[in-house]
Amino acid sequence: MSDIEILDQQTTAQNSLRSAMDFHSSGDLEHAQQEYTRVLATDYRAADVLPLLAGIVAERGDIDLALYYWDKLLDIQPGHLVGLLKKGGLLHGLSKFDEAAHCFRVAKGVAPTNTVVRNNLAAALSAAGRKDEALVEFSELLLLQPGNIDARHQFRRLAAAIVPFWHAAMMNDTERNDAFEKAILRAVELRGAQAQVLDIGTGSGLLSMMAARAGAEHIVTCEIVPAIARAAEKIIAANGYGAAVTVVSGSSTDVSVGQDLPRRADILVSEILSSDLLAEDVLSTFEDARSRLLHEDAIVIPRRATAIGCLAASDTLSKFAHVGEVSGFDVSSFNSLAPQRLPLHGTMTEWTRLSDDFELVSLDLAAAAHPPGLRKVSIPVQADGVAVGVVQWLSVELIDDIVFSNHPDDRREGHWLQMLHTFPEPVPVRAGEELQLVVGHDRTSIVVAPAR
Numbered sequence: 001m002s003d004i005e006i007l008d009q010q011t012t013a014q015n016s017l018r019s020a021m022d023f024h025s026s027g028d029l030e031h032a033q034q035e036y037t038r039v040l041a042t043d044y045r046a047a048d049v050l051p052l053l054a055g056i057v058a059e060r061g062d063i064d065l066a067l068y069y070w071d072k073l074l075d076i077q078p079g080h081l082v083g084l085l086k087k088g089g090l091l092h093g094l095s096k097f098d099e100a101a102h103c104f105r106v107a108k109g110v111a112p113t114n115t116v117v118r119n120n121l122a123a124a125l126s127a128a129g130r131k132d133e134a135l136v137e138f139s140e141l142l143l144l145q146p147g148n149i150d151a152r153h154q155f156r157r158l159a160a161a162i163v164p165f166w167h168a169a170m171m172n173d174t175e176r177n178d179a180f181e182k183a184i185l186r187a188v189e190l191r192g193a194q195a196q197v198l199d200i201g202t203g204s205g206l207l208s209m210m211a212a213r214a215g216a217e218h219i220v221t222c223e224i225v226p227a228i229a230r231a232a233e234k235i236i237a238a239n240g241y242g243a244a245v246t247v248v249s250g251s252s253t254d255v256s257v258g259q260d261l262p263r264r265a266d267i268l269v270s271e272i273l274s275s276d277l278l279a280e281d282v283l284s285t286f287e288d289a290r291s292r293l294l295h296e297d298a299i300v301i302p303r304r305a306t307a308i309g310c311l312a313a314s315d316t317l318s319k320f321a322h323v324g325e326v327s328g329f330d331v332s333s334f335n336s337l338a339p340q341r342l343p344l345h346g347t348m349t350e351w352t353r354l355s356d357d358f359e360l361v362s363l364d365l366a367a368a369a370h371p372p373g374l375r376k377v378s379i380p381v382q383a384d385g386v387a388v389g390v391v392q393w394l395s396v397e398l399i400d401d402i403v404f405s406n407h408p409d410d411r412r413e414g415h416w417l418q419m420l421h422t423f424p425e426p427v428p429v430r431a432g433e434e435l436q437l438v439v440g441h442d443r444t445s446i447v448v449a450p451a452r
């Protein structure tokens with residue numbers, strides 16, 4: 001192209017740009033778009049025209065074309081903050097949350113203290129279901145903007161979704177804590193300060209700090225929830241045990257000797273027992289630890305856990321477990337979908353026993369394998385009534401004679417609750433007869449069922 005032709009083209013582009021801007025400011029977006037497109041075709045001031053064009057086509061509803069123009073701009077200027085923000089916003093609007101998060105992360109690299117960028121990144125991560133990353137972003141945003149109420153709310157909402165609600169109640173259960181501390185003290189006395197301790201399921205770091213307070217110098221603890229692992233690391237350091245305790249963020253099944261754990265552990269301490277014993281996958285976790293992470297003669301705390309129960313009658317609990325006639329309708333077949341087990345707390349602790357205590361499951365937690373199993377039991381009925389199911393509690397042998405139990409005669413609240421294992425439907429019983437049940441476990445849950 002000759003110089004004259006170039007000058008002509010530039011003049012045409014300038015004229016188009018001027019008229020595009022006039023159309024734009026008068027609100028005539030259709031003609032503004034046409035004129036800006038003409039300017040763009042000449043490549044004249046593309047970096048200035050592209051944002052205007054992208055904005056107009058987005059406003060006119062053509063999001064794909066807007067994304068095309070933002071991409072063209074970002075090809076020219078990869079760190080264009082407005083481009084990154086707008087493109088991320090459009091992608092978020094299209095529910096392409098991962099791509100939006102990627103855009104905002106690039107923007108964060110350009111403007112790390114820009115709170116709009118940080119907020120958008122956190123929101124996109126949250127919408128993408130990447131809760132832990134979102135949690136980190138919201139917490140960093142709060143450092144920049146401590147008064148940002150929405151960010152604080154989102155942080156707390158995500159934390160609540162990631163961290164089970166029972167953590168505080170568990171830590172406040174002093175009987176549980178004291179029993180574990182006694183057992184840990186005993187184990188450290190037996191194996192000495194140089195013993196390698198492994199604590200599976202760090203939580204706040206409580207059991208690891210107890211081990212350190214007992215004199216253990218080498219403690220490795222792992223926590224599957226990254227946010228909890230980060231919190232524990234801070235707590236342990238703040239309490240002065242950072243040198244003795246190493247926190248590994250990850251599942252025990254990903255811990256390996258030589259990498260996270262210097263050598264096989266002499267003591268395992270772990271509190272991953274749910275109120276119904278098995279729901280936190282204690283069997284697989286302990287079996288895996290025993291085979292890969294522990295010395296053959298390692299002390300395992302807790303050593304044995306037993307689920308015990310009795311037949312129970314309760315008008316209150318039957319309302320949580322079963323339905324019959326409601327507002328004149330027979331809805332009893334809904335019982336096939338009734339809850340299999342219910343934690344008992346608050347008003348749900350009102351029930352009466354219809355039998356003596358009997359054992360449901362007793363597990364040696366130091367054993368190599370725990371195959372599932374069922375057995376028939378014959379339960380002598382002690383009182384007339386309608387059995388809603390079996391109320392179950394735990395007896396946990398931590399070490400030797402140190403046993404923790406939440407037997408309902410002594411404890412009806414606390415971290416470990418009694419559980420009601422409901423029968424599929426209420427079972428009327430009479431004193432003196434025997435009720436045939438099938439009990440056992442399938443490795444992740446206790447089985448309690450009336451024998452057919």
Ligand SMILES: C[S@@+](CC[C@H](N)C(=O)[O-])C[C@H]1O[C@@H](n2cnc3c(N)ncnc32)[C@H](O)[C@@H]1O
Binds near residue numbers: 171204225285
């Ligand atoms: C019941 S809490 C106990 C916390 C703490 N040890 C205490 O006693 O206060 C169990 C913790 O273990 C974690 N956890 C469960 N299974 C795990 C596993 N296999 N590896 C790592 N952490 C696990 C859970 O996320 C939870 O934070």
